[in-house]
Amino acid sequence: MATSSIKKNFLVSGEKQAELFADAIESSYMESLCRKTENELRITHLRGAEDIRKFMAKRKEVNA
Known part of the structure; x- marks a missing residue:
């Protein structure tokens, strides 16, 4: 994944979301x-x- 695609802020709240994010x-x-x-x-x-x-x-040989 290109690092330029990780430019958004997001919120991870709660133990379940944190675990899913880490996974x-x-x-x-x-x-x-x-x-x-x-x-x-x-x-x-x-x-x-x-x-x-x-x-x-x-x-040409291949496409013939």
């Missing part, structure tokens, strides 16, 4: 430990006209 924070933290850190996107850097031609040829 939510702990759950979020535990989830962050299990996330994959490597990028799932495959990026191809094209340098020059020949690289672009080869890339577009592969694209």
Whole structure:
């Protein structure tokens, strides 16, 4: 979660709400430990006209 999304004030009152809030924070933290850190996107850097031609040829083969 981006830190910029945590900019609102909120009130936690009562033991039950405090427990739910603490559980939510702990759950979020535990989830962050299990996330994959490597990028799932495959990026191809094209340098020059020949690289672009080869890339577009592969694209046409896949989409044919």
